Amino acid sequence: MGNSFFIYIQTLELMAFFAGYPLIYAIVVYIADSRRLSNSLISRIDSFLPFAYALVGTLFLGFQLKKLYPDYSAANINQVIQQPWLIGWALLSILFWLPWFAGKKILSLIHSFLFFSFLIKDIILQLFTSSRDGNIINNDMKVYAESLFLNLACIAIIVFAYGLVLLLKRRLKRLSPPV
Amino acid sequence: MKRIDNRMLMIFLILISGIGLIASCVHKNEVLPASASTAVIITHGSRIHLPGLAGDTTKWKFDKVHSAVNWSTPFQAVGAPLTGKFNQFGIADISSAQMQNYVTAAQPLADTSWSFYENQPKKIHFSGYVQINQVNTGEPGRDQGCLVSTLGTSAIVAGTQNLTVSNIALIKTTSVDFDPLSNDYLATFNFTWLGKMGAPVTESIVGRLTYVPAAVTGTHKEFGLVLKFQINCRHYGVTSTNVADIIAIEVHANFNNQ
Numbered sequence: 356m357g358n359s360f361f362i363y364i365q366t367l368e369l370m371a372f373f374a375g376y377p378l379i380y381a382i383v384v385y386i387a388d389s390r391r392l393s394n395s396l397i398s399r400i401d402s403f404l405p406f407a408y409a410l411v412g413t414l415f416l417g418f419q420l421k422k423l424y425p426d427y428s429a430a431n432i433n434q435v436i437q438q439p440w441l442i443g444w445a446l447l448s449i450l451f452w453l454p455w456f457a458g459k460k461i462l463s464l465i466h467s468f469l470f471f472s473f474l475i476k477d478i479i480l481q482l483f484t485s486s487r488d489g490n491i492i493n494n495d496m497k498v499y500a501e502s503l504f505l506n507l508a509c510i511a512i513i514v515f516a517y518g519l520v521l522l523l524k525r526r527l528k529r530l531s532p533p534v
Numbered sequence: 535m536k537r538i539d540n541r542m543l544m545i546f547l548i549l550i551s552g553i554g555l556i557a558s559c560v561h562k563n564e565v566l567p568a569s570a571s572t573a574v575i576i577t578h579g580s581r582i583h584l585p586g587l588a589g590d591t592t593k594w595k596f597d598k599v600h601s602a603v604n605w606s607t608p609f610q611a612v613g614a615p616l617t618g619k620f621n622q623f624g625i626a627d628i629s630s631a632q633m634q635n636y637v638t639a640a641q642p643l644a645d646t647s648w649s650f651y652e653n654q655p656k657k658i659h660f661s662g663y664v665q666i667n668q669v670n671t672g673e674p675g676r677d678q679g680c681l682v683s684t685l686g687t688s689a690i691v692a693g694t695q696n697l698t699v700s701n702i703a704l705i706k707t708t709s710v711d712f713d714p715l716s717n718d719y720l721a722t723f724n725f726t727w728l729g730k731m732g733a734p735v736t737e738s739i740v741g742r743l744t745y746v747p748a749a750v751t752g753t754h755k756e757f758g759l760v761l762k763f764q765i766n767c768r769h770y771g772v773t774s775t776n777v778a779d780i781i782a783i784e785v786h787a788n789f790n791n792q
Contacts, residue, residue, distance in 0.1 A: 378551060381544035388540065471547075478554050489558075496558040499551070 362437045367498050369438075369445055369470050372415045375502030376467035379510065380404055380460075396518075400510070401460065403517065405451040407509040408463040412448025414509075419446075444469065474499055576717050578653045581747065583757060583789060585646035594789040596625050596645035597756065602786045603664050607767075607777045616777060618671035620664040625787065627661035627706060628697060636695040643697075650759065652745060655719050658710040660759075662785070663702045665695065666727075684774045686730035699734060703727035705761075710743065719743040721761060729770025739763050754792045761785040 387401035419442065420427075423435055436442050444466075450456045451463055474495050481492040586593020606617040626632075626643035636642035648660035666687045669677055682689050687701045696702075707723040721743040726736040741763030748757035762784050767777060 378544070378547040381540055381547050384540045385544050471550075474554060475550055478550065478557055481557050482553070492554060493558045496554050499554065 365437050366441075366473055367494060368418070369415075369441060370473055370495065371498045371502050372411055372418075372505065373445060373448070373467045373470035373502065374474055374499050375504070375506045376408055376411065377464055377471045378503060379407075379506040380464050380467070383510065396514075400514065402457075403510060403513045405457040405460045405463045407506065407513045408448055408467065409451035409457070410509045410513060411506060412446060412451065414505075415445055416449060441469075574716055576712075578712070578717070579747070581650075581652040583650040583748075585648060588792065591754070591791045594757070594791055596641075596648075597788040597790045598624070598641060598645065600756070600788045602784075604784045604786070605781050607781045610776055610778075616671070618669055618677075620666075620668050621670050622665040622668040622695060623663060623785075625660060625662045628663055628702065628704060633697055633699050633702065635691070635698060637693055638695055639693065642695040650745070655710040655712055658719065658721070658743075659707045661704070661706040662787075663697070663704050665697065666701050666703060667696060684772060684776075686728065686771060700728050705739075708738065713742065717744075719745070725763075725765055727765075727770050729767070729772055731771045735770055737765070737769060739765065748791075751790075754790050756788055756790045758789070759785075759787045761787070 383404055384401045387398055389398075419436070423431060448463070448466060456462060477492055477495050481489065583594045586595065588595060601623075603620045603623045604617065605619070606615045608614070609616040624641050624643060625645040625648050627647040628643065632643060647662070649657060651657040666685050667678075667682060667690050669681055669685065671677055671681070678689050688696070690696070704726040705723045706726075707721055709722045711720050711722075713720050719742070721741050723739060723741065724736050725739045726734050728734045741761050744760040744762075746758035746760065748755045762782070764780050764782050766779050767781050768779050
């Protein structure tokens with residue numbers, strides 16, 4: 356098996372962070388577009404999606420740093436990171452903290468779709484090739500479920516943080532003396 | 535992204551997720567292979583060993599020199615084990631008429647009262663004896679001193695094999711069965727000994743019989759039978775408190791085809 360095992364594990368890690376985002380994205384946008392919910396906070400929830408995605412990317416960066424700890428040398432990074440291009444692509448998600456990228460939420464969907472495509476690939480192979488190991492799709496679905504929870508939690512954190520900032524701003528406005 | 539496009543995206547993603555979920559669940563109820571058994575593997579071959587005359591390599595002869603009858607009991611019922619063996623013993627079914635003194639250094643009777651069928655325990659049988667005054671604890675003073683009276687027998691007479699009723703303990707099988715929990719056999723036999731009683735006492739005892747398959751040793755083959763059992767010496771009038779009630783006995787009988 357050699358390095359292929361570590362590559363597989365690293366792919367599962369990437370899926371655990373990013374594969375759940377497209378479905379969460381589609382559901383959130385669908386809810387936000389619902390006419391009945393217009394003029395409420397929920398109608399603007401889709402604007403938080405890129406930030407939630409950036410938070411997932413930041414958590415992924417932290418996870419990679421934890422894996423490398425305490426040896427951050429180039430040699431160790433080369434040894435630990437088996438798929439540098441994919442990891443690099445995943446870390447680009449941190450850019451969604453920047454307002455320009457955050458304004459183009461469709462980019463976050465496109466970015467995450469690469470990781471969702473791993474799941475599609477495994478499902479197709481599972482369904483159309485007899486020799487495929489059934490455990491792979493089992494692993495994929497477990498990791499995918501965890502990814503859904505992670506992305507949902509990240510949106511909840513961003514919404515909570517936004518509400519907190521809004522609340523603090525209002526209090527500060529009340530406390531500030533009238534001009 | 536327009537709403538209709540997003541709806542299609544959502545349907546697509548849910549569809550993919552659903553297919554993945556179903557694909558991952560289809561083998562959920564598959565029966566797992568049975569776990570490896572931890573039970574003792576019992577195998578009985580079909581080897582048969584029967585007694586015969588010297589020179590017939592298809593028959594088996596009792597190898598007295600390489601056999602042993604050992605015993606042990608806790609000293610004063612609590613201490614370190616008191617152990618010993620019997621120097622003279624044999625595999626013969628002794629009739630009343632044969633219970634006498636034999637002036638010989640060799641085996642007084644033919645050691646042919648046995649047969650062994652590995653896979654047919656009902657056909658297994660053996661009879662044997664030990665000469666009580668041939669007890670050997672490694673202390674000659676004790677063996678030919680206090681132990682003689684303790685065991686209710688008489689001292690050794692040089693050059694004589696004493697098979698009189700007061701000096702022999704006998705065993706004779708009544709049935710042998712497979713041990714359901716191991717590869718061994720459970721041998722039920724009568725144990726007869728006068729001890730210090732007025733008349734010989736016979737008790738039915740169950741012992742564990744182990745078969746050691748034949749192996750080539752030099753120019754011939756040799757197999758072994760090991761019989762382990764216990765007796766209560768109080769049932770035979772042994773009152774000495776130096777020994778515990780229970781005496782453990784191990785008979786190691788070897789046979790060769792020379």
